[in-house]
Amino acid sequence: MTTTHAPSVAAEVIAVRPGPPLAGTVSVDGSKNAALPLLAAAAALGRPLRLSNVPHSTDVQIMLTLLQQAGWHAAQPVGEPTTYVVLPTEASRGLPDLAQAAHIRASYYLVPALLARYGQARLPWPGGCRIGARGMELHFKVYEAFGDRSRQDSSGYGIEALTSHTGTVSITLPFRSRGATVAATLRALTTGRPLRLGQPNLSPEVLSVLDALSSVGWETRADEHVLTLSPPSSPPAAPVAWTVPGDKIEAATLACAIAATRGTARINGVQGKDVGAFMLALHQLGIPVDAEPDGLTVRAQEAALTGRPLRAIASLSPAGLDADFEPPLMALALGLPGTHLFADAINPGRHGNLLPQLSRLGAEIEEISPTKCRLTGPQQLTGAGAEAADIRTGSALMVAGLTARGVTTIGGLDQLRRGHADLSGKLRALGADICEVTP
Structure with a gap:
């Protein structure tokens, strides 16, 4: 695949292919x-x-x-x-x-x-x-x-x-x-x-x-x-x-991408205290992650995947899981053993956006209710065309595309860029096979 460099023309889709484990160092934008x-x-x-x-x-x-x-x-x-x-x-x-x-x-x-x-x-x-x-x-x-x-x-x-x-x-x-x-x-x-x-x-x-x-x-x-x-x-x-503090959601998305590819990489610019509930979720999945005051290190090459179930329940409590952490965690969990539960009653329409797009890649997710679902992994995804129906659906699709067979193309980039100026560029800096295809 080739990247078309045309700054004056908006990219039509992002194309993602599986590749080697992500590695290196990257910094998040402000939140x-x-x-x-x-x-x-x-x-x-x-x-x-x-x-x-x-x-x-x-x-x-x-x-x-x-x-x-x-x-x-x-x-x-x-x-x-x-x-x-x-x-x-x-x-x-x-x-x-x-x-x-x-x-x-x-x-x-x-x-x-x-x-x-x-x-x-x-x-x-x-x-x-x-x-x-x-x-x-x-x-x-x-x-x-x-x-x-x-x-x-x-x-x-x-x-x-x-x-x-x-x-x-x-x-x-x-x-x-x-x-x-x-x-x-x-x-x-x-x-x-x-x-x-x-x-x-x-x-x-x-x-x-x-x-x-x-x-x-x-x-x-x-x-x-x-x-x-x-x-x-x-x-x-x-x-x-x-x-402006570093973007904890961008950091979590990058961490899920690193973990999905079984890579080891450092994410700078986010405070460890802002991602405590997210780190706990990674530990429950058997993925080592270390937090420092100014960043995270994900060491998924050392992961011991035991198949322990993850319960990712969005919460507004001070120590709860931010709802925006749920979509990238769901994309990650599709490739990991165990039966995992996800719930987001804070944003009741999110699963209606996210689940149909992941299903385009072959994901099998049981919808228990409009705000609750479960899945059993590992599942093998297949690249297909999908749409960033909202910001977090778009970023979750990028994580999923990194392990799907073939090419995953993601449209709706106007939604993705509402929250991330250049998420694909950060993933490329870690070695991901991602390019933006312009008209």
């Missing part, structure tokens, strides 16, 4: 799921800020465009391709039309900054991966707790800041919603009010926002029961600089 709320936090802060390790995935580029359209300046310093300086412009404009917000789910993170700048926010209903209904009712309850008023219609929603309240805002979430936790945190930032949030989401992406607020003087305390925020008596005068 898309962490960069999006940090960019919104930078806007909500209302002062100049440098954000580094920003990934070039499509969703992040759309968020940067939305910031520009909404009245913030976001520019890259010369010679720093993954750094942006974000600051509000002086021009006073009316509430902007942010039609592109319909293309990403994380556009709702902009609401607090828009309320602080314009006194109101108007956005289309968020888009993103089609992996099941994920409503915003809990977001509206958060804003109402701050004294804001919400309204909705078929085209979108609006939030209006009615009055300037004072005092602590206290609210308990009915489940550990990452979006609602970030919304409450950023609204506290823009109002300068203390927050007491029960049953918060404490994922690494939320913790990166809390660390960012701590760096500008906010007192943050969090455990699995309650999150409290207290504003600083006076914001620090020092320049503000934040860093």
Whole structure:
């Protein structure tokens, strides 16, 4: 296979063939799921800020465009391709039309900054991966707790800041919603009010926002029961600089690819503490993996595959398995002995995307319910045409294609690139036989 080099033409499909065990060293990009709320936090802060390790995935580029359209300046310093300086412009404009917000789910993170700048926010209903209904009712309850008023219609929603309240805002979430936790945190930032949030989401992406607020003087305390925020008596005068953490999902996908090919390789740029539940899953499958503060080493050449069953159950609990770890683990488990169970009730439409695409490669997966399935391995897959119906389905197909007989072609790259700027390039750096075929 040959690679067509045409930067001005978007790749039509990715072609994957099996090859030798992956080996070497590779670095992950910044996390898309962490960069999006940090960019919104930078806007909500209302002062100049440098954000580094920003990934070039499509969703992040759309968020940067939305910031520009909404009245913030976001520019890259010369010679720093993954750094942006974000600051509000002086021009006073009316509430902007942010039609592109319909293309990403994380556009709702902009609401607090828009309320602080314009006194109101108007956005289309968020888009993103089609992996099941994920409503915003809990977001509206958060804003109402701050004294804001919400309204909705078929085209979108609006939030209006009615009055300037004072005092602590206290609210308990009915489940550990990452979006609602970030919304409450950023609204506290823009109002300068203390927050007491029960049953918060404490994922690494939320913790990166809390660390960012701590760096500008906010007192943050969090455990699995309650999150409290207290504003600083006076914001620090020092320049503000934040860093997007490494992409734990990209690291997990690369680790599954290394393990699927029985390779040994190092993945730099991810914090071991962010992938604890994923590492436990690999250990259950008999695959050695070591974590350091700044990376992972997968030693699948030393694997002792005992056939122990894996139970990969997506969870919102602080120590639980992130739902985005499940698809690459499923692709890996297809080639390993044992009967393995997978469940993702957080994204109820994901299996409806993932399972049919894996079945195109010959995977036999028993669907117990729309959100639960089991499979018995090892299975021999055969290359075929498949579609990245969402970001994580696309990355799981790349893992599966590395062990399938023949050529696997993956379309729908616009979905894959929403979360990964160049996942195929990272796999190639480890020796994978992958190329992008352009029209």
